[in-house]
Amino acid sequence: MVxxxxxxxxxxxxxxxxxxGMATMGLSLIFGVLKVVNVGHGAFIMVGAFIALLLFNxxxxxxxxxxxxxxxxxxxxxxxxxxxxxxxLIKAPELATLLATFSLGLLxxxxxxxxxxxxxxxxxxxxGKIDLGITVLPMSKLYACAGSALIAVLLxxxxxxxxxxxxxxxVVEDSEGARVCGxxxxxxxxxxxxxxxxxxxxxxxxxxxxxxxxxxxxxxxHYTLKAFVIAVLGGLASPYGAFFGGLVFGLLxxxxxxxxxxxxxxxxxxxxxxxxxxxxxxxxxxxxxxxxSEKRT
Amino acid sequence: MxxxxxxxxxxxxxxxxxxxxxxxxxxxxxxQLVATLLFYCAMGQAFNIFLGMTxxxxxxxxxxxxxxxxxxxxxxxxxxxxxxLGAVVIVIGFGLALLMATLLSLAVGAVALRLxxxxxxxxxxxxxxxxxxxxxxxxxxxxxxxxIFTAQLVNIVGSERASxxxxxxxxxxxxxxxxxxxxxxxxxxxxxxxxxxxxxxxxEDAAKVMGINVTKYKIIxxxxxxxxxxxxxxASWALKTPYVFPPEVFEIHYTVEAIIIVMLGGAGTLxxxxxxxxxxxxxxxxxSIFLPGLxxxxxAPIIIVIIVMFPEGVVGVLKNRTRNTALGRFII
Numbered sequence: 001m002v003x004x005x006x007x008x009x010x011x012x013x014x015x016x017x018x019x020x021g022m023a024t025m026g027l028s029l030i031f032g033v034l035k036v037v038n039v040g041h042g043a044f045i046m047v048g049a050f051i052a053l054l055l056f057n058x059x060x061x062x063x064x065x066x067x068x069x070x071x072x073x074x075x076x077x078x079x080x081x082x083x084x085x086x087x088x089l090i091k092a093p094e095l096a097t098l099l100a101t102f103s104l105g106l107l108x109x110x111x112x113x114x115x116x117x118x119x120x121x122x123x124x125x126x127x128g129k130i131d132l133g134i135t136v137l138p139m140s141k142l143y144a145c146a147g148s149a150l151i152a153v154l155l156x157x158x159x160x161x162x163x164x165x166x167x168x169x170x171v172v173e174d175s176e177g178a179r180v181c182g183x184x185x186x187x188x189x190x191x192x193x194x195x196x197x198x199x200x201x202x203x204x205x206x207x208x209x210x211x212x213x214x215x216x217x218x219x220x221x222h223y224t225l226k227a228f229v230i231a232v233l234g235g236l237a238s239p240y241g242a243f244f245g246g247l248v249f250g251l252l253x254x255x256x257x258x259x260x261x262x263x264x265x266x267x268x269x270x271x272x273x274x275x276x277x278x279x280x281x282x283x284x285x286x287x288x289x290x291x292x293s294e295k296r297t
Numbered sequence: 298m299x300x301x302x303x304x305x306x307x308x309x310x311x312x313x314x315x316x317x318x319x320x321x322x323x324x325x326x327x328x329q330l331v332a333t334l335l336f337y338c339a340m341g342q343a344f345n346i347f348l349g350m351t352x353x354x355x356x357x358x359x360x361x362x363x364x365x366x367x368x369x370x371x372x373x374x375x376x377x378x379x380x381x382l383g384a385v386v387i388v389i390g391f392g393l394a395l396l397m398a399t400l401l402s403l404a405v406g407a408v409a410l411r412l413x414x415x416x417x418x419x420x421x422x423x424x425x426x427x428x429x430x431x432x433x434x435x436x437x438x439x440x441x442x443x444x445i446f447t448a449q450l451v452n453i454v455g456s457e458r459a460s461x462x463x464x465x466x467x468x469x470x471x472x473x474x475x476x477x478x479x480x481x482x483x484x485x486x487x488x489x490x491x492x493x494x495x496x497x498x499x500x501e502d503a504a505k506v507m508g509i510n511v512t513k514y515k516i517i518x519x520x521x522x523x524x525x526x527x528x529x530x531x532a533s534w535a536l537k538t539p540y541v542f543p544p545e546v547f548e549i550h551y552t553v554e555a556i557i558i559v560m561l562g563g564a565g566t567l568x569x570x571x572x573x574x575x576x577x578x579x580x581x582x583x584x585s586i587f588l589p590g591l592x593x594x595x596x597a598p599i600i601i602v603i604i605v606m607f608p609e610g611v612v613g614v615l616k617n618r619t620r621n622t623a624l625g626r627f628i629i
Contacts, residue, residue, distance in 0.1 A: 270434030277427030
């Protein structure tokens, strides 16, 4: 019984984990290139979720199509925020960028709250389900999982096979060296910031498949925390590390939930949340560079 | 500077708090607003000791206020049935608030203070949520239901004194905590702790090379800040409104307000949290009348502008303007 339940939950965890991973790639990309932690990360996920909700409910556009639209919207938002705020803070102390990204997230939350109110909403994209015997997987979740993997592969190809991608990688390695070699570091910063925001907003669309009634201007906070755990698991500066970190996190989250549910007299859901925070502290304590990160030579 | 004149900057602080107190007591109908302002100033003063002096942001700061609230709540609920203790329970409550805030700051600090800059922020951002979910998940201290202890408070001090405590003395205690926090801030600034923290804020590696034990001074600032946060929670939350619910006392919103107050006033200045607290508190009060629920929509862009254009805040600008003038001696 328990074993079957565990297996079923782990499958669910793996499917959700792929989306978690994709939702963290933007955070890692921005940290890798700009050395800026986007503390407002969750708010950008929330924007994506609202885009999916509005497109579905008002125009009947299905979420598959909403992903590229959200990505483009995020790209624009990223460019706007980069040139209006972040660019001026690249040389500023870390405190400034932390507070700035935090405030940008706050601003997004408040704007969305003003426009759409703060009640919980959701939508239902019913496209059938698959019964695996031990667990039932809605097709919408599988599409989200496949979409996440596809985006991760595309990002990998873009990074490794294009000129702009290699320029970006050179900035990650050594921004001064890249500048000397003729890379336009300013443009690389702008591009990676907006790309990171674009990916994050797009991931918000995919996450809505997992939260049928959980869309709200303040939903982002939990995802910021989860994204930090995942990013740190994957080494913080590596988008692919983040993707695999997401898979690991999805498994750990659902696995620990199943175990906590066996303990009488506790709230397994809340304990799972606590567990993910504890995991963050433990990883930071034993290996701040990430459990999955490759050794740099 | 001799020993006395270097402590002159405490005078404008005392003056500001005295004026606030007198206005609240003499102008009828203003005490509620004054109490709120005192809360913001005290919270800012406590937060500033860490953020302002070290340049590190603790996004989980509200957890220390939550711990203080629980400390007071536990003292009142667990000791109310003992006869003859009376108001001593309140003193024990403050002691417990200090102890619990210190313990949490030691636990968090042990991990987070070994980390630099961005990693520190990442480690702290989940502290309040993590703790809230531990209390709710493991059903510690009544779990998600929280505790309501008005009856026990009445039991301890009598109903008349209890209502006086909630509407007046709790606010006076917040005032005392704010003044004490300012005094400690100034004391640190004028001693080894402050010099070490300034060096570390400007360049941590250089400070280390110079032989400064940066971790030690970070821990001192972190624990001091946490202790004052705990006291603010105990006085302003547990005594003023005798109940505690985990989602409320671990709400990240208060960390946001503390950041706004400190950045607005000027991080690392003595007067900053007061100026920031007054500006934020008064504008929030009027915004809640004219634009209810929109104060953060107004303050989020303001804080972004401050970070980009005036990172030193109102008092920081004022300090630069008055440098080498008679007034400058009082403003830091």
